[in-house]
Amino acid sequence: MPYFEWTTQLDVGVDAMNDQHQRLIDIMNLLHQRVADKAPRDEIAGLVKSLADYTVRHFRAEESYMESLSYAGLARHRRIHEELLATLADHRRAFEQGATLGDEFFAFLKLWLSAHIKGIDKKYAPGACSASGRAA
Numbered sequence: 001m002p003y004f005e006w007t008t009q010l011d012v013g014v015d016a017m018n019d020q021h022q023r024l025i026d027i028m029n030l031l032h033q034r035v036a037d038k039a040p041r042d043e044i045a046g047l048v049k050s051l052a053d054y055t056v057r058h059f060r061a062e063e064s065y066m067e068s069l070s071y072a073g074l075a076r077h078r079r080i081h082e083e084l085l086a087t088l089a090d091h092r093r094a095f096e097q098g099a100t101l102g103d104e105f106f107a108f109l110k111l112w113l114s115a116h117i118k119g120i121d122k123k124y125a126p127g128a129c130s131a132s133g134r135a136a
């Protein structure tokens, strides 16, 4: 059983965003597995980079999608994305300076999935907001 799982509770009702969330979860699972395997640090660093790069790509795509809806919660959502990227960058920097990716890091990823996708992303789901973009 993978460490992180995509379930219907994470379904935001938009296929492209669901696909991207599943890709993020795939990268997180690979990272978790390779850390558990005690893979070389260079490999782990590469996976952290993949996670960071794909996250930036996903956040841009998601923000563009919300813009297309004239979604009123966009500014707040964008700020939350910036905070997530900053926290991810902090963990990445600590790893590059010799720390290990441990429970705190993976708890952060779990919280990202449970709190952000379930709690924040789902607010732009069709039916959850009007075309005029009810505030989140």
Ligand code: FEO
Pocket (backbone or CB within 6 Å): 021, 058, 059, 062, 077, 081, 116, 117, 120, 121
């Ligand atoms: Fe799917 Fe707001 O990140």
